[in-house]
Amino acid sequence: KAGVTQTPRYLIKTRGQQVTLSCSPISGHRSVSWYQQTPGQGLQFLFEYFSETQRNKGNFPGRFSGRQFSNSRSEMNVSTLELGDSALYLCASSLRALNTEAFFGQGTRLTVV
């Protein structure tokens, strides 16, 4: 069974640009959550999607958005990038909502210059 796939693995963007990250969950999993991981703040929850609906949202500005498609694949978008958005963005999938036993992808390392 394939794991959670995140693309791209690495990304370099310039301040002010926007970026879209993709996550394909484990087959059959309908919940996808996104996290930002930085050395200073650790792992912070961004949002969770289940059956194409956002079920929960963390404390991030509106520049961070996401969506989920009917095949459970999810994308997150960050607009007007700032240097502080440089981080490892992790996606996790689980069978049901609320993500109690989630499986993480390898992440997308975003560097904003």
Add this chain to the structure above:
Amino acid sequence: GQQLNQSPQSMFIQEGEDVSMNCTSSSIFNTWLWYKQDPGEGPVLLIALYKAGELTSNGRLTAQFGITRKDSFLNISASIPSDVGIYFCAGLRTSYDKVIFGPGTSLSVIP
């Protein structure tokens, strides 16, 4: 900000030694999770705990859900080099809440 505290922040141990680490909070949690993250990888779920007092093992790993519901513990017995990594605790306060992660405990094993 983070609401879970993990200690110790880092550990250096000899191969074969046992390891103990803990996770504490000022709030009550209904679910505790322990993850391990290797460099360049996403966290991997090790153990999930759902009831106060629950003690669960996964191979050489044993975790406990504290009686007060404000803490959890992870023990690793007879450590080996592949135990190296960062161990995160995570918790949910309610069934409708988001998962909160602790800052992690970095484990180094000296052969």
